[in-house]
Amino acid sequence: MKHLVAALLLAAGLAAAPVAATSARAETIVLASTTSVDNSGLLKHILPVFTKATGIEVKVLAQGTGQALATAARGDADIVLVHDPEAEAKFIAAGHGILRREIAWNDFLIVGPKADPAHIAGGKDAVAALKAIYAAKAAFVSRGDASGTDALEKRLWKAAGLNPAGQDWYKDIGGGMGAALNAAAGMEAVTLTDRGTWISFRNKRDLVEQVSGDPKLINRYDVIQLDPVRHPNIKRAAAAKFAEWLVGKEGQAAIGAYRLDGETLFHPDAKP
Amino acid sequence: MWHSEFAYDPAADGMDQFGPIVGLSLTVSLSAALVAAVLGLGLAALLALTRFPGRRVLVVAVNALLGLPPVVVGLLLYLLLSHGGPLGGLGLLFTPGAMVAAQAILATPIVAALAHRVLEADWVEYGRALQASGASRWQALWPLLGMGRRALATAVLAGFGRTVSEVGAVLVVGGNIAGHTRTMTTAIALETSKGNLALALALGMVLIGISVAVSATVLVLGGQPERKRI
CATH class of the missing domain: 3.40.190.10 (Periplasmic binding protein-like II)
Incomplete structure (x- = not known):
């Protein structure tokens, strides 16, 4: 004692x-x-x-x-x-x-699994990509944390005239960018990320850059x-x-x- | 992928922060355990040795607080310590002091509840004899503490085990500021979110090592029979 x-x-x-x-x-x-x-x-x-x-x-x-x-x-x-x-x-x-x-x-980009279930790879139109994801019911990870990236994602869905909330392929993880990338890597899902976090992220696994270059994706x-x-x-x-x-x-x-x-x-x- | 894991720049991956993070974690959690030991043992002595109205309610309350959710404690303390809050003037928010306070709040009921059981049992058994030999209630406390020292040390260690592995409260009131309030647990959460699994795992190993050592010590202390002397 x-x-x-x-x-x-x-x-x-x-x-x-x-x-x-x-x-x-x-x-x-x-x-x-x-x-x-x-x-x-x-x-x-x-x-x-x-x-x-x-x-x-x-x-x-x-x-x-x-x-x-x-x-x-x-x-x-x-x-x-x-x-x-x-x-x-x-x-x-x-x-x-x-x-x-x-x-x-810098810019935002849409990243997703190499298998590319929604066939969005190589595109330059973010809204068109979201429409394709919605149609294909491809797994999508959303930040859901009222961050800047989350706010942009919500604006893009609005621009597409779609509301993915509640769909079972739409995963609202309520976490930071890294947590969302980890989740996307683990679930082979698509997500929206800022380029800074993406380049420095060290657990990409099967994720690759799929859509970028849209003026709407300026950050x-x-x-x-x-x-x-x-x-x-x-x-x-x-x-x-x-x-x-x-x-x-x-x-x-x-x-x-x-x-x-x-x-x-x-x-x-x-x-x- | 592989080459980026092996062509390792320790500074870029935060490995250079390893020592300071472990050091801050231990100082914050040991300080919190010390505060919890003083408050918890005091409360336990009060509950075991004295009788006052509301004592039973307090015993129930202390035991009910054993499972306080850390993140809620963090939130309440944040609201208290925020500039707009009643204790905002202390300037404690986002400092190690706030983290010590949060962890001490979590650990005090654990120390108090465990120590209360020990002291009460010893008081029932030896209290009369101690008082007969002329000791007042409070003079009797010292031999009681001596008798139960192993079990009481176990209670304090259990409190430390709670503080060092806790993440929810320190994240909210500490803010996970690099070099100031970043502990092992908040660093593990952060490094995992950066995909920097090597550093997260290394810190995790240290934390598991500490946790296992504490549990083993608790077991060893608890398993040996107390040598009871008056």
Whole structure:
């Protein structure tokens, strides 16, 4: 018992040390971001560059766009980086955000099993592909998590004039992009993914790229600064510095320099 | 496929984070177990050695809370600690402190319920003798703790077992922030979602190792007869 108590006390001491050290360190901001910019490795690549330049540390909460905006709306994040134009417009209209700027783009693509049951491989029309999937009752994995990708998928079904909800081939998994890709790989199903997550995903199994190149599949990433009147607790100055850096020369160069397997994952396109 | 698994860049795949993740997991969970040990043993002593109105209700409540769903505890604590919430001013959300609090809430009923059974049995058996030898209720607590030390240590270890393997609550209140609040369990969930099964599995092995070691210790401690002395 004595040894156990000693061990626990020691552990508590060890626990307290890093916690204290973290809080004593220089300024930190909390970034609520979409999962794709984190899971794809982009943030891990660019954040050290920013921290080195400014001394500001960025803590990343990787959530879906819907959850990231909700977290910021509660005042629990200092800045957001997301990719759902409609949800962003609502967020700003509700008075939470003041300044939205595009920092990069890539595209979405439809991936599916090599067997291609709906015969969509090689197509460039996302809506036509969804119609073919619906007609063939081909297994389809939906994020179902109010993320930016999920919102786009719902818009595409709407554009196709179809409602797949409730069909037994339509699997609403309620998870992140990686979880959806794992599910699609496991069930030999089709899914919609952003290119960043797709390139960096390491468990593709039988999944291959099938539909891309549709203008409807453009994926833009925006940084949004929060309204300091509505959210007085946030670290406004440091968050603004981060946003400026992202759209500035250095940040844009860092984003463009991130490549994986010879591919550029995010194309910087901030307007100066 | 194969070549990407073997042409391995540890930094790109997060292997470089292995040590810090295991370290943070253990410090958070051990701290939570320590808090749960203090609160749980205190509560158990109160329930076993004293009689007050509502005591039976409290005993039932403590036992009912054994199976608290972690993700709900996480959600409630999130609402409390959020900037808009009543404890938002503490600035604990998305810090290891919030994770310790969440896990301590989950583990305290376990320690309290298990320790209560031990202390109550010993109190029924030896309480009268201890009081006859001139000890007050609270002076009698120390010999009781000594007598039941193995079983009580088991209770604390069971609490630790709960904290270290828990994912739902720490994910919600910690936010799974790399280098700050990423534990073994939240890292396993994340790496699995990235298709990075090698790191997920490696962390899983460590977690299983810890869990097996804790269970084995509980078994060994629990299986040996207590040497009862007054």
